[in-house]
Amino acid sequence: MNLSALLAARAAKGKPVRIGLIGAGKFGSMILAQAKHIPGYHVVGIADLDVIKARASLARVHWDEDRYSASSLAEAVSTGTTHVTDDAASLFANSEIEVIIEATGHPIAGVRHALAAIGAGKHVVMVNVEADVMCGPILAERAHQAGVVYSMAYGDQPAAMCELVDWVHSCGFELVAAGKGMNFCPSYRYSTPSTVWDYFDFTEEQVAAGDFNPKMYNSFTDGTKAAIEMAAVANATELDCPSDGLAFPPAGLQDLAEVFKPISEGGRLEKAGIVDIASSREPDGRVVLNNIQYGMFVTFRAPDEYTRQCFNQYGLMTDKSGWYGSMWRPFHLIGLETSVSVLSAALRNEPTGVSKRYRADAVATSKGDFAAGEMLDGEGGFKVWAKAIPATQASALAALPIGLAHHVKLKRAIKRDQIVTLDDVEIVDDLDIHALRSDQNRLLDA
Structure with a gap:
């Protein structure tokens, strides 16, 4: 320090x-x-x-x-x-x-x-x-x-999550999950730049002042930014993305250790060692008590009974068993x-978080049914949202990364919630980036 x-x-x-x-x-x-x-x-x-x-x-x-x-x-x-x-x-x-x-x-x-x-x-x-x-x-x-x-x-938030993950490893605890808070409901998934301000408390004067980009804020709302950030965290921390994308389970501070542990232990995770989001809203829109909308967290397990007892003695927020604990940072100031x-x-000469392997990707996923010839409009737009999936899946599907989904034409029709592949679109520009990503497949962590 x-x-x-x-x-x-x-x-x-x-x-x-x-x-x-x-x-x-x-x-x-x-x-x-x-x-x-x-x-x-x-x-x-x-x-x-x-x-x-x-x-x-x-x-x-x-x-x-x-x-x-x-x-x-x-x-x-x-x-x-x-x-x-x-x-x-x-x-x-x-x-x-x-x-x-x-x-x-x-x-x-x-x-x-x-x-x-x-x-x-x-x-x-x-x-x-x-x-x-x-x-x-x-x-x-x-x-x-x-x-x-x-x-x-x-x-x-990604760098702050990397810092928390490093803290877990440095203390010798067993890392279970890392994530962040977010204001999200399933219905938000199909938000567009035309509807995005309905989800925020900004005044018309604030929006008109020019410091607010509707596509950027829409990428927060529809879950795209979450997918981008959590996939980046997975690449930096050697954690995994859930196999079917982020689940966004609602959870407040008091619930983190209970929710972000494996299903086999009574939690909501498909396995230990993944990233996900603590939603600040219930699926019906109710605000979660003690939510961490602006924060980041990790959950971890005590390696033995003595450490479990110390968790209790020093007031750590744990699950009911006392084996799983959570640590969080309540804010980030970008x-x-x-x-x-x-x-x-x-x-x-040190990074504050760096991608170590290619473990996860944020891939373009359709917001609706669109015909061949229509143009995709990228992150925060009207046509696609990003889904965070393991890199092995993204590579096998030849999925289109969300970063290359702007101003590309569909060669064939796609359906709502379908992952868009490279074969679905006309690739005419940005060939240098495609070549770089092809080289990056060497770093695929299977």
Whole structure:
């Protein structure tokens, strides 16, 4: 727990940690909101296709205009200011930048940016979980070969789950499950960008302010984001996805250890060692008592009777048997915490969560009956939701990953809740990503 001390020591020597940020949307804005309060933490450049919007984001999070007025990256380095550009490649080319934060949310662009940054010898903090779930294992392998860090973003739920899993292993407990809370009912599955605001308490004024993307929020609502994040966690922790996708059992704090244990032990899991979601709503829509909608959790088993007794003596929340316990973190602050990943990579050469194997995937699944010739519209759209399944199943089916399901044409009709395969669609673009995923099959963990 000494990142701040390590940073202070570097800053005292006049060697700040220099960063390039790609994407100045909601997550990027939160990163920037805190960056100005961390001495020795220098965002040298911000790349966004919409420079005007990026500057508006900086103003919204209370940056002084002169702080992001540098006319070049070289000027930004020499003066301690920030350069705003639409050219992400310039960040990779700058020798002073050591960490790239990829926060575009665009899976294909995210993969390409990560490859370019790794090729330039820079650490990568991948905020873009959509890219990570699609190609994370192969990107992690490329980064390791290049001697740089490829990391999940601290503050987002996957990295926090990885931290909890590491805690379980470090303590010598038996890991049973990892997951997060989420506001979900089965009927939410077929939400669209046209209906999504019905599921949130935002005012019309808040939505109109421009900080809320309907497709992004719809991906939270219909379960797509959950599938993406939980598949990424499975790849990072060597846990599995349920064989038929996430079950979303409702559970509050008091229920975690009882629910997230195997069916054979009275729980709801098909087996030990999987990821799933603790829904904050019952199937009929009632709110779950003590739900963990914004939190993350792990469940674990005592390895012997003595440890079981200690669970009881020290007030751990357990199931009725006392053998299974739970630990949780009640919140995550996404971009406000991402500096932890940046500093861990730059100062310790360690990721805050990284895909180790190809164990799970988030695959495109139809929201309705659609005819040949219709176009899929990707994550958070009208046509598909993502289902988290074991990678062995995804590979055997030749399933279309959700990250490649945007603006592709159906070659044949599909039915509601059908997993879309590569044979169902016309593959005309993004061949480099398909080739990368083909190579990633080497890392398939059977």
